[in-house]
Amino acid sequence: MTDFDPATYLPDDLLDRIRERAPIHDRENTFPQADLDELRAAGYLSILVPAERGGAGLSLEQAAILQQRLATASPATALAINMHLVWTGVAKVFSDRGVPGLEFVQDGAVAGEVFAFGISEGGNDLVLFGSDTDAAPQPDGGYAFTGTKIFTSLAPVWTKLGLHGLDTTSADAPKLVFAFVDRTDAVVTSDDWDTLGMRGTQSRTTRLNGAVAAPDHVVRRIDPGPNPDPIVFGIFSVFEILLASVYTGIARRALDLSVAAVQKRRSKKTGTAYSQDPDIRWRIADMALAYDALPPQIAALAREVDAQVDHGARWFTLLSGVKHRAVTMAKHVADQAMLTGGGGSYFSSNELSRLYRDVLAGMFHPSDPESAHSTAASAWLGPLGT
Structure with missing residues (x-):
């Protein structure tokens, strides 16, 4: 941490521009596209990706400091970007522990992909331990997801949605399936984000109608309930x-x-x-x-x-x-x-x-x-x- 300067990754002038735009997005209930564009150009989407894969190679501690700094300029922008950083952070947890399977998240972040967080479901207080979304196994090893996710931040701009669903039909069912789907016609984003605060996150409801995750984007199949996975x-x-x-x-x-x-x-x-x-x-x-x-x-x-x-x-x-x-x-x-x-x-x-x-x-x-x-x-x- 001795050589870590947050201003290297979030310069004052960038924060000033983000701060100037924040009240506009709050007032107009719009996504801060210019914030995302500038942060992506600055390499911020890949701060948690190892240097050997083209990222900044920062620690989770350093990313936490940067997110505190970004939130002082625009809480909504910081919260929206958080959801992308969660997936790159999970990929870091995997790679740090020698667990394969999320290298495509790291490479995608470096290439400018935006990963959204599709875990929350209305009324599902099991959160990570269960899902009301149906995960139907496909012949090639992929999965088709059908269900509704709520509070999907980055709704207008994400390119890949990390999500979970419940497989109830395989021989070893039930299994919770964690995977990533692309934005296709099988994914419908509602225009329903009109809230008291955090308006710029545009965390809209997402309806999945058989959205398919390719076999190489199926990350984990685990037992429902508390799990050390x-x-x-x-x-x-x-x-x-x-x-x-x-x-x-x-x-x-x-x-x-x-x-x-x-x-x-x-x-x-x-x-x-x-x-x-x-x-x-x-x-x-x-x-x-x-x-x-x-x-x-x-x-x-x-x-x-x-x-x-x-x-x-x-x-x-x-x-x-x-x-x-x-x-x-x-x-x-x-x-x-x-x-x-x-x-x-x-x-x-x-x-x-x-x-x-x-x-x-x-x-x-x-x-x-x-x-x-x-x-x-x-x-x-x-x-x-x-």
């Missing part, structure tokens, strides 16, 4: 760490804006800057104390994923915990930032107003608060009924 650990670890990073970046931006605001605003009563008001100082300190805890937690867990530390089943508590703490911290910081910003922060044109809306999305990503608490309770108290 690298695909489960890879997705869960990279997803949770990079999500925590995005929301921690939002908190950092809200804190920075608050500091700037109270240094500029002056009290009519005392004539001094609000930064000299004891109550305001306490509020800023409270935000800073909450924020400061998260970057080192994220960095430590990311390093341990890269170093292949074996926490066993405890990994799930650690990973769901850091994501939960990041989003609750970010929401707390955003709440406090709105108060320190004054009445002007309530206007939709104010950046704090957008951050406040964007941060609310954090609670809906896996692991949600109920799942995170259930996982922690089981780790400390044992499963229910024992």
Whole structure:
């Protein structure tokens, strides 16, 4: 990490342009195509791809730092790019552990492919451990997927969709099948993304009507339910760490804006800057104390994923915990930032107003608060009924 300079991969001028475009995409409910184009040209889509395959060869810890930095400019852009980085991160988990099968993801990222994350399904609280999507085996070893995926970020632009479905007909069924499909006529993207925040992600609903994954793009067939397979650990670890990073970046931006605001605003009563008001100082300190805890937690867990530390089943508590703490911290910081910003922060044109809306999305990503608490309770108290 000593030679790592985040500005090398996300220069200030690039962040400034992304920040300028963010309110436009929020207001118009459009995908930040120019952000993607510039990030792709800068090699950002392949930051987690090994150097020997043409990528930047960064660690998960370094990618987490960069995602925090990107989120300070545009949370929606960072969250959308997150979903692509999850798959390149899973490919890194595989290659680091000598597991073959995702080299095409690494090569595709270097070539400019955009990978989307097609795991979420309405009402499926099993998430990685089950699926309502039908995975029908094909004679050549491929699979045809039929079902509905929700919250498919990068919906207008992805070129390959990583997804899972349930094979119920093979001799060894049931099996959860993880694979990648191309964008074809068998994939229908709804124009239904009109949300409170994170509007630029364009995380639309995706309907699969027999979308076929070629045999060489079928990555894993595993038993449903909790599973130590690298695909489960890879997705869960990279997803949770990079999500925590995005929301921690939002908190950092809200804190920075608050500091700037109270240094500029002056009290009519005392004539001094609000930064000299004891109550305001306490509020800023409270935000800073909450924020400061998260970057080192994220960095430590990311390093341990890269170093292949074996926490066993405890990994799930650690990973769901850091994501939960990041989003609750970010929401707390955003709440406090709105108060320190004054009445002007309530206007939709104010950046704090957008951050406040964007941060609310954090609670809906896996692991949600109920799942995170259930996982922690089981780790400390044992499963229910024992």
